[in-house]
Amino acid sequence: MANVDFPSGLSPVRNRNGNAPGITVMDCVTTVLYEGALAFMSTTGLVGLNLSSVLSAVQAKKIVGVFANSKAAGAVGADGSISKIRVYSDPDQEYIGQFDDATAGAITSSIGRIFPVVGVAAGNSTTLRSIMELDASAGGVVSVVTSVNCSLLQVLAVSKEIGNDLNSANARVICKLVPQAHMHRNGLAI
Numbered sequence: 001m002a003n004v005d006f007p008s009g010l011s012p013v014r015n016r017n018g019n020a021p022g023i024t025v026m027d028c029v030t031t032v033l034y035e036g037a038l039a040f041m042s043t044t045g046l047v048g049l050n051l052s053s054v055l056s057a058v059q060a061k062k063i064v065g066v067f068a069n070s071k072a073a074g075a076v077g078a079d080g081s082i083s084k085i086r087v088y089s090d091p092d093q094e095y096i097g098q099f100d101d102a103t104a105g106a107i108t109s110s111i112g113r114i115f116p117v118v119g120v121a122a123g124n125s126t127t128l129r130s131i132m133e134l135d136a137s138a139g140g141v142v143s144v145v146t147s148v149n150c151s152l153l154q155v156l157a158v159s160k161e162i163g164n165d166l167n168s169a170n171a172r173v174i175c176k177l178v179p180q181a182h183m184h185r186n187g188l189a190i
Contacts, residue, residue, distance in 0.1 A: 003164060009066070009123075010037075012095055013095060015090060016176070025086055031073050034124075034129060034130040035129050036067065037067050040062045050121060067085060067087055072128065094156060095176065097132075099171050112154070117133065153178070154177075159174055
């Protein structure tokens with residue numbers, strides 16, 4: 001049975017050390033932010049989306065986590081203060097993500113491999129949910145790519161959700177951010 005194509009970014013599933021998902025409240029930009037999207041630290045110290053369609057190695061090192069909720073554009077505090085948003089910021093957090101539909105099958109051979117993402121800055125305008133997916137057509141690598149469109153997410157396991165067909169496009173997997181792409185682990189700590 002074919003998987004449903006429903007890209008929705010990353011959803012927390014478990015923490016490697018058994019803790020509840022670590023959430024940090026951070027100051028954010030006033031543009032729209034999508035739940036499940038990668039959260040990047042800007043040069044102004046506010047978190048937001050990376051608006052590049054392809055991530056460079058420098059951009060990838062500014063990831064602080066994954067947005068735990070969404071925020072409409074222009075939303076600020078009731079008193080006019082800087083907007084806040086919740087971010088899953090624990091570098092040991094594991095997520096469920098979906099492979100894009102570019103390449104079907106061979107999902108079990110992807111375990112341990114590292115993949116880039118597609119749809120980084122895009123989202124559903126109705127649900128304010130990210131439409132980011134792992135890029136299966138990239139084939140995955142065994143180490144972090146340091147060039148353009150660098151690989152960010154390491155596949156740890158296949159999701160055991162009912163109806164998740166491993167031999168079909170849009171399979172769902174459990175993954176985590178590689179240490180080199182998280183500010184808590186790459187020496188650029190926030």
